[in-house]
Amino acid sequence: MSERIREALSGLLRAELLAFEGSGEEAQARVPVSRVRDALIALRDGLGFNMLVDLTACDLLRYPVSHQVGVTDPCQATQGDAWKEKNVTHERFELTYRLLSLDPESGLLGGRFAVKCRVSDGEIGPPSIRDLWPVADWLERELWDMFGVRFSDRPDIRRILLYEEFVGHPLRKDYPINKRQPLLASRLKADGEGISPAELRPKLVP
Amino acid sequence: MKKSYYLNMGPQHPAMHGVIRLILELEGERIQGCEVEFGYMHRAFEKHAESETWNNVIPWTDRLNYVSPLINNVGYCMAVEKLCGLSVPERGQYIRVIASEVSRLTDHLTCIGASAMELGAFTVFLYMIKAREFLYQCVDKLTGARITTSFTRVGGVKADLPEGFEEQLLSAFAEVRRVLREVDGLLTKNRIFYDRVNGTGRIGREEAIAYGITGPFLRSTGVPYDVRRASPYLVYDRLSFEVPVGGNGDNLDRYLVRMAEMEQSMRIVEQCFRQIPPGAHSLEDRELIEAGVMFDEGKAGKTGQLWKAEAAVDATLEGTGQRCAPHIQGPQRQYALPPKEETYGSIEGLMRHFEIIMWGRGVRPPAGECYQAVEGANGELGFHIYSDGTDRPYRVRCRPPCFFPMAALGKILVGENVADIIPTFGSVNMIAGEFER
Numbered sequence: 001m002s003e004r005i006r007e008a009l010s011g012l013l014r015a016e017l018l019a020f021e022g023s024g025e026e027a028q029a030r031v032p033v034s035r036v037r038d039a040l041i042a043l044r045d046g047l048g049f050n051m052l053v054d055l056t057a058c059d060l061l062r063y064p065v066s067h068q069v070g071v072t073d074p075c076q077a078t079q080g081d082a083w084k085e086k087n088v089t090h091e092r093f094e095l096t097y098r099l100l101s102l103d104p105e106s107g108l109l110g111g112r113f114a115v116k117c118r119v120s121d122g123e124i125g126p127p128s129i130r131d132l133w134p135v136a137d138w139l140e141r142e143l144w145d146m147f148g149v150r151f152s153d154r155p156d157i158r159r160i161l162l163y164e165e166f167v168g169h170p171l172r173k174d175y176p177i178n179k180r181q182p183l184l185a186s187r188l189k190a191d192g193e194g195i196s197p198a199e200l201r202p203k204l205v206p
Numbered sequence: 207m208k209k210s211y212y213l214n215m216g217p218q219h220p221a222m223h224g225v226i227r228l229i230l231e232l233e234g235e236r237i238q239g240c241e242v243e244f245g246y247m248h249r250a251f252e253k254h255a256e257s258e259t260w261n262n263v264i265p266w267t268d269r270l271n272y273v274s275p276l277i278n279n280v281g282y283c284m285a286v287e288k289l290c291g292l293s294v295p296e297r298g299q300y301i302r303v304i305a306s307e308v309s310r311l312t313d314h315l316t317c318i319g320a321s322a323m324e325l326g327a328f329t330v331f332l333y334m335i336k337a338r339e340f341l342y343q344c345v346d347k348l349t350g351a352r353i354t355t356s357f358t359r360v361g362g363v364k365a366d367l368p369e370g371f372e373e374q375l376l377s378a379f380a381e382v383r384r385v386l387r388e389v390d391g392l393l394t395k396n397r398i399f400y401d402r403v404n405g406t407g408r409i410g411r412e413e414a415i416a417y418g419i420t421g422p423f424l425r426s427t428g429v430p431y432d433v434r435r436a437s438p439y440l441v442y443d444r445l446s447f448e449v450p451v452g453g454n455g456d457n458l459d460r461y462l463v464r465m466a467e468m469e470q471s472m473r474i475v476e477q478c479f480r481q482i483p484p485g486a487h488s489l490e491d492r493e494l495i496e497a498g499v500m501f502d503e504g505k506a507g508k509t510g511q512l513w514k515a516e517a518a519v520d521a522t523l524e525g526t527g528q529r530c531a532p533h534i535q536g537p538q539r540q541y542a543l544p545p546k547e548e549t550y551g552s553i554e555g556l557m558r559h560f561e562i563i564m565w566g567r568g569v570r571p572p573a574g575e576c577y578q579a580v581e582g583a584n585g586e587l588g589f590h591i592y593s594d595g596t597d598r599p600y601r602v603r604c605r606p607p608c609f610f611p612m613a614a615l616g617k618i619l620v621g622e623n624v625a626d627i628i629p630t631f632g633s634v635n636m637i638a639g640e641f642e643r
Contacts, residue, residue, distance in 0.1 A: 026576075050415050051416075053586065053605065054590065054603070056590060056603045058575075058592050063594050063600060096590065104415065107429055108431075109436045133416055134617075135613045135614070138609070138613045159245075160244075161244070161642055163245070170250065171253060177253060177257050
């Protein structure tokens with residue numbers, strides 16, 4: 001299966017297939033942000049990957065360069081002072097689209113595959129795929145919520161687990177674990193609109 | 207002209223167990239649109255996991271799906287072991303299977319009991335909770351806790367099966383079977399229950415796959431996908447069990463699938479008791495001898511104890527010198543805790559214990575990433591972990607199985623009545639702990 005995927009993807013992307021590694025259920029490929037959608041469409045329509053199992057990300061800010069996917073020679077990356085350049089903002093977020101090819105009749109697997117891409121800090125991420133798999137709608141919202149990764153055709157994306165007033169994106173590595181959030185003003189308005197907190201208390205007559 | 211209006215259901219609604227808010231657009235009783243708002247139970251599991259050592263994450267996983275915590279323990283530890291390239295001794299694998307299946311039973315019992323109670327069948331709830339209590343007593347005996355089990359360790363499980371566990375569990379199964387017969391008689395052909403669940407909350411097969419739904423929810427549509435069968439892990443390939451499927455993908459099918467799955471889980475455990483081999487339940491811990499010392503002893507011909515020991519790497523890489531060369535990760539091949547008798551009985555055992563427990567030491571999987579899926583009670587439970595070679599996870603992602611049917615819930619409910627929300631939401635078996643992590 002992984003050989004067929006490799007052929008299909010290298011036929012489609014040619015030099016833009018940045019990396020392809022692993023075999024069997026562990027196979028994965030890395031593609032540029034602009035071609036993620038094409039690769040996913042090819043996998044879904046051409047190779048029967050009909051289920052999006054997961055869409056997640058990882059902030060590679062402090063991840064050792066030598067172990068990242070696509071570095072062909074680990075020794076090269078660790079030589080000299082390369083390991084010191086840990087705080088990279090370039091291609092910082094690694095997105096993983098995890099796919100499953102499932103035969104609805106037998107319930108057996110055709111295979112598993114993961115497509116990866118890297119998004120830099122502040123860069124607009126890949127195009128949304130919620131029209132391909134509807135569940136991607138929520139998964140993309142979670143990525144925005146937790147990592148601040150934007151999708152190119154979703155300018156008004158909303159948070160999903162946290163509240164709208166939350167400052168920052170907690171799963172980024174530079175978000176301190178003990179950071180406190182500002183206290184919010186009451187959402188109840190004092191002026192006419194809505195109910196003011198004072199109205200919810202009984203009047204006291206001395 | 208008909209006019210639609212909005213209704214908030216939850217977050218504080220008795221049927222919205224867990225804390226979930228449904229924003230409904232209604233026309234009379236008919237649902238025109240439904241939006242799910244959640245996050246009230248978000249406890250930052252994934253962020254917390256990054257600040258703990260690998261073994262310390264295990265108690266957090268209990269709190270993901272707190273109705274079947276053992277499956278989460280097993281899933282997480284299997285992911286770490288996959289990264290380390292460890293294989294647990296067979297007995298440990300059987301114990302893990304037994305623990306997982308007991309957890310699946312408690313989960314299904316709770317799910318059916320709670321959703322039947324919300325439809326008015328309070329007796330069923332009491333019966334199911336009674337049956338669950340027998341199983342919880344077994345879990346208590348096995349792990350020392352009823353819900354916060356933290357039973358597995360990287361490289362094995364906390365302890366062997368306790369004495370008399372098999373008899374107690376099998377007699378609990380007899381009780382569970384009796385309760386299931388009673389509940390079957392009370393519910394399955396009950397006119398009121400049948401009319402509430404039959405044909406409601408229906409989802410098609412293709413749609414369920416497009417939404418990434420797995421577990422009993424997907425099987426109710428007729429797709430026999432079960433991780434235990436499609437990509438067997440632990441010893442599931444040696445056990446014979448059947449995968450119950452439905453056909454209509456409605457609430458009735460989901461109820462029937464769960465009822466049938468419980469019988470299969472009991473079958474699996476009974477086979478495990480017949481097959482389980484004697485031996486160690488966890489990987490043996492190995493004594494660490496400094497490489498230089500090992501070399502000298504070998505040269506002097508004292509090789510008697512050396513074959514059992516591991517060579518500790520040079521101090522410049524692992525000890526005080528590591529601060530100067532943080533990019534070099536010394537190989538760490540010791541993962542398992544020594545037996546408690548040795549920890550408390552000998553200084554060497556205590557040292558080996560500290561080598562695992564102390565911060566900056568302990569389990570250190572090689573740098574890399576991996577994804578491990580297990581069949582949770584609600585579907586495919588996946589752990590996607592990144593290691594940077596240190597003693598703490600770089601990132602832990604939990605793929606929550608009930609996230610996916612919840613994403614489809616808004617679509618399923620359109621066109622149904624308000625009363626149909628109750629059985630449909632019940633059959634999703636939303637567990638806020640894993641849904642919102």
